Amino acid sequence: MxxxxxxxxxxxxxxxxxxxxxxxxxxxxxxxxxxxxxxxxxxxxxxxxxxxxxxxxxxxxxxxxxxxxxxxxxxxxxxxxxxxxxxxxxxxxxxxxxxxxxxxxxxxxxxxxHIGYQTGWFGLHRRARLEAGETLLVHAAAGGVGSAAVQLGKAAGATVIGVVGGPEKADVARKLGCDVVIDRRGEDVIAAVKEATGGRGADVVYDPVGGEAYAQSAKAVAFEGRIVVVGFASGSIPSPALNHALVKNYSILGLHWGLYTTKNPELVRHCHEQLTELAARGAIRxxxxxxxxxxxxxxxxxxxxxxxxxxxxxxxxxxxxxx
Missing domain, CATH: 3.90.180.10 (Medium-chain alcohol dehydrogenases, catalytic domain)
Known part of the structure; x- marks a missing residue:
């Protein structure tokens, strides 16, 4: 072969x-x-x-x-x-x-x-407990991992802010359903998130990028917000300032989806059933x-x-x- x-x-x-x-x-x-x-x-x-x-x-x-x-x-x-x-x-x-x-x-x-949507579902629902009406900030929103999180966030009833790099990716993010799109190459991400949320910040941040994206997340997350660390596509692994998390009262949540396949495989199958249902009614694709x-x-x-x-x-x- x-x-x-x-x-x-x-x-x-x-x-x-x-x-x-x-x-x-x-x-x-x-x-x-x-x-x-x-x-x-x-x-x-x-x-x-x-x-x-x-x-x-x-x-x-x-x-x-x-x-x-x-x-x-x-x-x-x-x-x-x-x-x-x-x-x-x-x-x-x-x-x-x-x-x-x-x-x-x-x-x-x-x-x-499979992997991108399972990661998104576990990150948003199992780890961050995203609720309808909350604001979700997604880094690299036009990429493979980010696009899944955007669709899952919209399906959950969240307002979705997508961060992208460049006008082509901004167009993709809009077509995916982002309510607000921020081009990090020409906009101040933190200021744009604050403006879009009336100064409050994002309730949940989905970060597959790391590096500078994580630094922006920490400044743009809301009181009692949750930052879901999914990966480090930037190649830079940040060192979170835990004193900042303490004084601002937000959570930093790690997500390694692969662990669920051995630690809780039944939950993986439950997630797949949820994703299959969402795909059947056109909520995700x-x-x-x-x-x-x-x-x-x-x-x-x-x-x-x-x-x-x-x-x-x-x-x-x-x-x-x-x-």
Whole structure:
């Protein structure tokens, strides 16, 4: 079968190589999956660079999120078991983590539903306890992780403020449903949030960026607000001033979604049921900005690593992907 493999760590476009490999053999408790579409995630770039919290042995195939078909013909979504990632014709996954693909979404959309939307749902509902009528601030609102949080925030009845970088991404954020869009390249984010909220600030901040975005979050969060730390796409991990959290009375909430797959897998399935229902009634729909063939996977991962994409890029292996 054809598969992309990483033989040494570095930039995705330099270290990912497409070639013929043996079809993976499922281990105990695993299933073989024929990949229909694989979503490109920022962790794929981190895996290539050797900077992710999980470091599979070399060589490995990246691709942490797929829509696939089981040997008995079921259409599913899954997180592949590394080192056999999803940028290949076949992958393997732990059977207990495989979920039915929503009928309302095509293969590319279904592949993009899992990690980003699960992370958003857990971050907003489980950790931050977002309520209807509250204000949600989303950094990188036009990106893959941010766009999911925007849609989930709107579905929950929140007023959503999206922070983006550049006019193209601002247009995407508006189309996603943001009530207010702030272009950080030309606007003062903190002042704009205060203006949009009558000086109060945001009740919940969803931050997959870190660095300067987190510093802005701390200044723009409301009294008794909640900052959800999701990731550090900026490459800079901030050091929160806990005295500031104390005197301003806000919460800093960490979110590592992957832990729920082992600590509380039933909650992951409950979340998937909620997401499937939201997709069925059109309240959420993954923004797949591009669909590329397997041969273009390395360049797609590099573009996500460089932060120049909007929504999600899906690597589509089989035509006729519409559900």
């Amino acid at each position: 054809q598969a992309w493999q990483v033989h040494e760590n570095g930039e995705p476009s330099e270290v990912m190589r497409l070639g013929e490999t043996e079809r993976p053999v499922p281990g105990e408790g695993q299933v073989l999956l024929r990949v229909r579409a694989a979503n490109v995630n920022f962790p794929d770039a981190l895996l290539c660079r050797g900077h992710y919290q999980v470091r599979p042995p070399l060589p490995f195939t990246p691709g942490v999120e797929v829509c696939a078909e089981t040997e008995d013909g079921r259409r599913v979504i899954a997180t592949p078991a590394l080192p056999h990632g999803g940028f290949a014709e076949y992958t393997v996954a732990d059977a207990a983590t495989v979920l039915p693909a929503p009928d309302a979404l095509d293969d590319a959309e279904a592949a993009a539903l 993954p923004l797949v900005s591009e669909r590329v063939p397997l041969a273009d996977a390395a360049q797609a991962v590099q573009r996500v690593a460089d932060g120049v994409t909007t929504g999600r890029i899906a690597v589509v292996l089989h035509k006729g992907a519409a559900a």
